[in-house]
Ligand SMILES: Nc1ncnc2c1ncn2[C@@H]1O[C@H](COP(=O)(O)OP(=O)(O)O)[C@@H](O)[C@H]1O
């Protein structure tokens with residue numbers, strides 16, 4: 001029986017909420033409608049303030065932001081249904097990723113924290129809501145991330161003949177992650193910063209939330225010694241399973257690396273950051289997925305033309321956007337969380353142990369019943 005789900009995603013870029021209405025019919029996955037709800041500047045600021053590592057925050061700030069984001073997620077789901085002219089009763093469930101405010105999978109007491117109260121989403125929409133996907137994987141001793149590789153396998157195995165052509169899917173959001181798909185296996189991990197450091201630097205020096213098409217980076221020259229210094233960070237050579245976040249690849253990280261490069265201009269630093277993202281993605285593919293015959297990219301990083309060009313220049317095989325296969329690169333992650341919610345309601349695991357390092361496959365998330373239960 002076909003089933004409709006909504007996936008809600010807001011990633012580490014803090015750009016806004018992606019909402020996807022998805023129809024699942026057997027193995028077929030069809031996007032019915034999509035809505036993007038950008039965050040206002042005050043909301044972005046509040047999320048940024050709360051996500052700073054090692055800075056005290058008030059519990060009241062945390063609690064009210066959790067509520068406010070829950071309301072915004074609910075609103076985007078309602079707007080999506082209005083746009084699609086679909087009644088809420090037709091939707092089986094919402095999968096809400098939530099907003100990551102801290103991802104710390106390697107502490108002695110590890111955790112990954114996403115906020116945007118799912119009680120509010122279920123209450124305001126009347127639709128059963130699945131949320132808090134990552135913590136069950138962390139509880140099973142996994143990294144809690146990345147969670148999209150299982151979905152990438154489900155959707156791209158229907159597009160590529162993986163027995164003939166191993167493929168790497170790269171999602172370039174604030175953080176970048178790779179899924180390497182072969183006929184019998186899936187590898188996956190976070191490669192490091194995607195757009196986050198470039199975004200922070202463009203905000204600081206250009207007062208823009210991102211470097212449009214990568215034009216500013218392109219106008220500079222990457223400083224090879226600085227890029228090497230960035231790449232000396234132990235994250236890049238550590239073995240998977242591994243995942244990371246904005247609290248690690250932060251402005252503080254960047255400033256500490258820049259301390260010994262006072263002569264570097266702002267645009268050369270932007271060019272070096274773009275090179276860092278391109279090199280660490282390319283090297284992840286070359287070192288961990290050398291059989292890749294095609295790299296397919298999704299996430300907002302696809303719109304950074306200079307970044308795409310740098311990645312293509314390094315890899316010896318074709319590099320393209322998921323758009324070439326009929327999937328808008330800005331839709332993939334939200335569709336993934338609709339898929340993950342469906343896995344949960346079908347009592348199926350959503351994690352891949354070889355990706356997250358969890359000791360077993362687990363059914364992810366908490367279920368918040370809709371107006372008629374679930
Ligand atoms: N036109 C563009 N030019 C350059 N970069 C872009 C463009 N559009 C989006 N981006 C990048 O994509 C990011 C958003 O990507 P997204 O996939 O939503 O990431 P996340 O999942 O972290 O929210 C922006 O912050 C920006 O860095």
Ligand SMILES: [Mg+2]
Nearest residue numbers: 011013015016
């Ligand atoms: Mg986003």
